Amino acid sequence: MADKYIDIDTLKYMLYDVHQLEELFKRERFVDHDKESIDLFLESNKDFADKELFPFVKEMDEQPAHYKDGKVYVHDQVKTMMHKGGELGVISASFDYDDGGMQIPLLAHTAAYFILDAANNHLPGYAGLTQGAAELIIHFANKALNEAYVPKMLSGQWGGTMCLTEPQAGSSLSDIVTKAKPTSDGYYNITGQKIFISGGDNQFAENIVHLVLARIEGAPKGTKGISLFVVPKNRPDASGVLTPNDVTTVADFQKLGQRGYCTTHLGFGDAEDCRGWLVGNENQGLNYMFLMMNAARIAVGRGASAIASAAYYASLQYANERPQGRKLSSDGKKNPDENQSLIIEHPDVRRMLLLQKAVVEGSMSLVLRAAKYYDLEVTATSPEEKNKYNTLLEMIIPVVKTYPSEAGSYAVNNGLQVLGGYGFCADFILQQYYRDIRISAIYEGTTGIQSQDLLGRKITMGQGSGLALLSAEILETIEASKKHEALQPYAAILSEKLALTQKILQQLMPHAVKGDFERYLADASIFMEFFSLIIIGWTWLEIATKAQESLKDPDASLSEEFYIGKIETMKYFFSYELPKTLGQAAILMDPTTVTIKKEKEEYIN
């Protein structure tokens, strides 16, 4: 078993030095916090993760959640996660004081979650979904629902879920058919099936509060006719006594990874006695859900980065302990009389480690940036400021969800390879992380869907004003980095890549203008790959700039190797990852296309 799953120095460096958490404490919402209180919060999370999460990560894979006699059984630590985690504020930390929260910045809360995810990615989702469900109730439901459900959710006594997907609809939410029939008693009768419901059932939860998308009878077709309901597994009466609410656990999906995090199939109203309470207004369900979606997508990116972090430290430990092979001498041969090298000495192994470090830390910083934009939006003091940070968040969110998921998977793949044959063996954790992380590119909108969102909605948003705003932020980093001579070549590269982005969009945009959206979006996934690299290039230039400053700062508290490591990893990213944009640009600017179906007969066969 590996010893380390996250580097706390790096996390704090990103939090305090790169993303300047302390600046946020000046904002009224966060005035009660300071570095000491946040450090304490992070330490309590780390301690919790060390003792209650990390030791069980392998066991939770080997003893997966499973279905028996209408119930889902999960690992005992799910109970600990919810109850102890609830006490620690894992669920509620960033909520308002009035709603039972600690009003800490999402930036700090995200950092804490990062620790938990890295320690054991099978557990934090139970808390995270409960948080998301509670947030929906707090923001959009009436006071009665709020009082009936939220306190027990924040303490971790009750779980929460989001019920979107249905068997026939998949990612296409406009096709959901779960029905809500109004009654004269203020509630609706709910009937339907929902699949892929994370945390949908477990033997420990006294209750689970499902936030369910459904159609009220007679509602318009498509996404405009979807409403949101609170549908508890057990409905509380006025005095809090629980009655079963006709929510059936039909099955638990067995999966490639994250096997300790149950994924259920739920049936609502099989016995026609399932009651749901409308959240907010009719037909606004998808809007409400999507207001929470940015947070959910940050969480997926965070989880993926965190799994890649755990995989990186496991492979790094192996590379530092495993002797094998020898350095090549000047005749190109190896001398068997020499001692074996540690494999971390081999350039190809170093490449695989730097690759992981670049993905893990670049993703971590990106995820924290998104959380910071969220905090800046929430605490904005003018509509312009609010709009600015909302726009910036909207612009990067598809990348925040996708890059850590896709590149994280690629990073873990390289981590596994560092171990050679052992990487494939169940005794080592890499093979598990390889499986666990694979869901990230599917959760909360697949990579294909995120890519359509990026190119189809975000890039075109406000006729390109969102992209202009984001570019201004990137240019600011480029300018700051130019103060350090050592960084000037990288600043120049990133400037070129920004210009290349414009060139690509000039080539693509006429398709959209002509109304040929199929062609405009055909290579959206390639554009996502391209744009992600530029965003992470920006991220790394920012980290390296800070590291250069720290190197010159006599008060800097970390080792020289720490800062040099950041700068060398930036160089790795610029030398090995960013050049991939050349090929992606060639694809994006190719006027021909092979992926749009032309012939009547199908040639993909």
Place this chain on the structure above:
Amino acid sequence: MADKYIDIDTLKYMLYDVHQLEELFKRERFVDHDKESIDLFLESNKDFADKELFPFVKEMDEQPAHYKDGKVYVHDQVKTMMHKGGELGVISASFDYDDGGMQIPLLAHTAAYFILDAANNHLPGYAGLTQGAAELIIHFANKALNEAYVPKMLSGQWGGTMCLTEPQAGSSLSDIVTKAKPTSDGYYNITGQKIFISGGDNQFAENIVHLVLARIEGAPKGTKGISLFVVPKNRPDASGVLTPNDVTTVADFQKLGQRGYCTTHLGFGDAEDCRGWLVGNENQGLNYMFLMMNAARIAVGRGASAIASAAYYASLQYANERPQGRKLSSDGKKNPDENQSLIIEHPDVRRMLLLQKAVVEGSMSLVLRAAKYYDLEVTATSPEEKNKYNTLLEMIIPVVKTYPSEAGSYAVNNGLQVLGGYGFCADFILQQYYRDIRISAIYEGTTGIQSQDLLGRKITMGQGSGLALLSAEILETIEASKKHEALQPYAAILSEKLALTQKILQQLMPHAVKGDFERYLADASIFMEFFSLIIIGWTWLEIATKAQESLKDPDASLSEEFYIGKIETMKYFFSYELPKTLGQAAILMDPTTVTIKKEKEEYIN
């Protein structure tokens, strides 16, 4: 469960049309064969695969090989694979008549194995390793060993293995320590531990014949002091009676994938009664083993392509059956009143399918090319001809092993993504193929080692004469393709890429000339990625040229869609995969390096 795992029309097209199997029948060794006999052989393999392999592929994953009380227990179909497979000639088909074989071309035998691998990748290895072990005995051991072991191996009664890896040595064979102590009775006493032994034990095999690398007492250090031994699990006496030979099954590794194909840890001589018989001469063991290594590496590439084939057809079937989402209309919106599209209509899904098709069929053709070179070498009528095909085989073998493994894994990853959430679920086979194929980049020399072989040995071989010979073959394809106007742009692209290869090597070679092999080889894995794309680009240009000819041929027997599919897939490869060489070239020509350790203190942390 998917219905199809391979397209037999495509396999035969590659075999007969692209690689011209019938040309080989003119060679003396193969004169007894014709298209009809080979078709029969392929059909019997397909029938065997349909009935005995494919139906059990999921079960073999779910009921993995396991260790109990000193023994390894495997699925019942292992017995069928060995016995029925033995009868069908799976093990011996390409062997000499004199050695009990059918003397069919390796090209045809490889095609047959491709079917078996695609049907159930957990089974053919048992036969393949037995074949490899028998081949070593036939080629290098004395008549007595040959007669004692080979017939029962070819019939599948006895299994065979290759025992190379030891716990402390891993890929570094110069560090193996298993001991062989000569006795006056003609055998050696063997003591040592071997790990990662595929097919190392099972409850059905009457005997397993291990081909073991060991050091004779007093042998030189390093790779020059390694000898090869036949070490049976049970030793037969003159009359064939078997006595246990002190080979202990210590454990069976539980793995990420290929869980039905056991991977054992074996102990030799724990009770000091393990006898081994020397194969050939002392200290030549590694040379013998490496003469078989090309075949083993073809087999790994073949297996990886075949898994990717099965994954492709599973995802294609899903894409053809699953309705979801709608086409975008000219206002960029979707109309919920319209019927849902099948997901194969979406360009992004088509991209993922074309990607798989390009990798699967390109790899298949490359693997068959390697087998054909092998046949041409074996049947060469002059030393020059023999040398030519040996050189061509040596040049491409690292790519034959690596491209299907790495790109195959990437293809299966995309196949899984086509299924969305279902791709992650155990009810669907994609998640299994995703796990199964992951070993390919590790087996028989990892990607890192293949890359060092490619750039360090093959490219420099005969001062570049190997590369010149290979380039001449590629140019021949380019010339042939130019006859078709539609292919001229692609011919031009491939010519450019060949020139780029030279440019890169001119940049790298001075490092080798200076004796700085660490620097020369630092980016060998990137060179492998680059060179593989050029080799597969060549492969696809050849396939497309043949398809263009077939389109014009009134006697062509397959549908127009079949040929158009080949040409469109070539276009996909040239448009989406080949541009990746731009970024790889930039990395390879970058004069700076970040992967070679410079500082004393470690910054990868």
